[in-house]
Amino acid sequence: MSLAGTTGTSALASKTADIVIAGGGAAGAACALAAARGGARVLLVERSAQLGGTVRQALLHTLGGLFDDSGEALHGGLAAELTARLLAASPHTRKRRMGKAWVLNVDPEIYAQVMEQWIAAEAGLEICLQSEIAKVALTRGAVQEVVVRTATGPCALRTGALVDASGSADVVRRIDPACVHEGAALGGFIVQMDGVAADALRFPAGVGLAREIRQAAANGRLPPQCASVWLDAGVRDDEAYAKFSVAAGTFDAPAMQRTAASLHDFLRRLPGFAASRISRYGSLGVRDGGRIVGEYCLSEHDIKRGSHFPDPACSACWPIEHWDPLSGLTLEYLPSGHRYQIPLRSLKVRGFSNLWAAGKCLSAEPRAQASARVVGTCWAMGEAVAGQLLGLASRNENAPAARAVAGACEHG
Numbered sequence: 062m063s064l065a066g067t068t069g070t071s072a073l074a075s076k077t078a079d080i081v082i083a084g085g086g087a088a089g090a091a092c093a094l095a096a097a098r099g100g101a102r103v104l105l106v107e108r109s110a111q112l113g114g115t116v117r118q119a120l121l122h123t124l125g126g127l128f129d130d131s132g133e134a135l136h137g138g139l140a141a142e143l144t145a146r147l148l149a150a151s152p153h154t155r156k157r158r159m160g161k162a163w164v165l166n167v168d169p170e171i172y173a174q175v176m177e178q179w180i181a182a183e184a185g186l187e188i189c190l191q192s193e194i195a196k197v198a199l200t201r202g203a204v205q206e207v208v209v210r211t212a213t214g215p216c217a218l219r220t221g222a223l224v225d226a227s228g229s230a231d232v233v234r235r236i237d238p239a240c241v242h243e244g245a246a247l248g249g250f251i252v253q254m255d256g257v258a259a260d261a262l263r264f265p266a267g268v269g270l271a272r273e274i275r276q277a278a279a280n281g282r283l284p285p286q287c288a289s290v291w292l293d294a295g296v297r298d299d300e301a302y303a304k305f306s307v308a309a310g311t312f313d314a315p316a317m318q319r320t321a322a323s324l325h326d327f328l329r330r331l332p333g334f335a336a337s338r339i340s341r342y343g344s345l346g347v348r349d350g351g352r353i354v355g356e357y358c359l360s361e362h363d364i365k366r367g368s369h370f371p372d373p374a375c376s377a378c379w380p381i382e383h384w385d386p387l388s389g390l391t392l393e394y395l396p397s398g399h400r401y402q403i404p405l406r407s408l409k410v411r412g413f414s415n416l417w418a419a420g421k422c423l424s425a426e427p428r429a430q431a432s433a434r435v436v437g438t439c440w441a442m443g444e445a446v447a448g449q450l451l452g453l454a455s456r457n458e459n460a461p462a463a464r465a466v467a468g469a470c471e472h473g
């Protein structure tokens with residue numbers, strides 16, 4: 062692995078790649094790992110200084126989309142390997158039931174470290190941090206060349222395919238804004254606390270606490286944003302997370318940190334929180350920053366009727382967890398044992414031969430994206446796109462076997 066953009070000295074090592082991927086979150090990491098394992102020359106371009114995506118940046122600790130509603134693994138391939146690696150990395154990582162769904166409870170920092178070490182060990186993968194795709198040169202609907210803006214200046218690179226795993230369709234929007242549906246779902250601001258008593262959020266204490274917070278927000282003893290805050294136990298016994306809802310375009314980080322500090326002052330007077338402190342503030346988490354216009358648009362109807370497709374990328378069954386900007390959260394569980402598929406066509410940008418997306422910026426209706434966007438599903442989508450580009454029958458139950466891919470990525 063080489064790290065252009067992190068050292069401040071190097072330009073890109075390569076002048077050609079089989080696949081360029083924008084975004085080092087769940088989908089981008091999976092796509093990069095699968096493609097590199099398949100023998101492709103991969104460039105992974107990440108805007109921030111670190112890999113890990115929204116999980117790391119926004120402090121997510123409950124990974125959804127890895128298990129079905131009976132707690133069985135939903136995917137093979139990289140998503141299953143991720144679960145195994147996370148479980149091995151920390152004794153605190155564990156499978157947990159949340160309502161009718163199952164998640165993997167993991168410290169976001171452990172998740173990011175596991176991802177970084179995994180990627181660093183993969184040959185054929187070049188990482189470019191603090192960088193962006195600045196320009197895309199196209200010929201007859203095919204991406205030919207990208208210009209990557211790195212910390213040390215722009216670098217042009219010929220590529221066989223481009224994958225937008227930015228979580229917000231940022232690259233596709235840059236090519237043509239008409240190829241993106243803008244999103245409006247509520248975002249989230251998450252704060253991690255430690256020093257919390259182990260039973261502080263257990264039933265019924267947690268219910269009483271939520272009621273007290275709502276009352277305090279209603280009568281002005283807490284800022285109004287605290288009315289809908291969600292408190293959850295953390296990964297270690299002495300941790301808790303507070304998740305605030307934030308309307309798109311209104312996020313003010315210092316103001317939200319003050320709001321979180323007010324909530325924490327309030328909590329410290331209550332049983333179980335006297336010795337607690339805020340240990341980390343997340344950055345704004347954007348649930349729907351834009352979805353591509355794909356060859357197929359996954360619909361709410363597809364999800365509810367359990368649609369299967371001739372070109373499946375992966376299966377999914379997460380509830381429709383929709384964060385409406387006006388009415389807030391609605392959670393609609395799918396029937397027990399229910400699964401739907403995400404077709405590869407919903408990951409291919411319409412009108413282009415080798416321009417793809419993976420992860421939460423897939424082509425989907427807002428309420429379909431509200432189910433398909435969870436972490437495990439994003440890993441499975443990223444791997445499936447790589448499999449398709451490698452020219453393999455891409456089922457994420459079968460991780461791409463290592464093989465040479467000379468020419469296979471051309472205009473995938």
Ligand SMILES: Cc1cc2nc3c(=O)[nH]c(=O)nc-3n(C[C@H](O)[C@H](O)[C@H](O)COP(=O)(O)OP(=O)(O)OC[C@H]3O[C@@H](n4cnc5c(N)ncnc54)[C@H](O)[C@@H]3O)c2cc1C
Binds near residue numbers: 114126192231345420
């Ligand atoms: C508040 C909130 C809470 C959530 N809670 C959960 C949860 O509990 N469980 C769960 O499973 N899912 C949760 N999700 C969904 C979760 O965000 C997604 O499942 C997952 O992070 C999406 O992965 P991704 O790879 O598509 O995008 P991301 O993880 O967002 O990764 C995209 C990456 O691309 C980078 N990037 C952006 N633009 C560019 C660019 N132009 N060039 C290069 N890089 C770029 C970003 O810096 C980022 O690293 C939550 C989301 C939010 C916002």
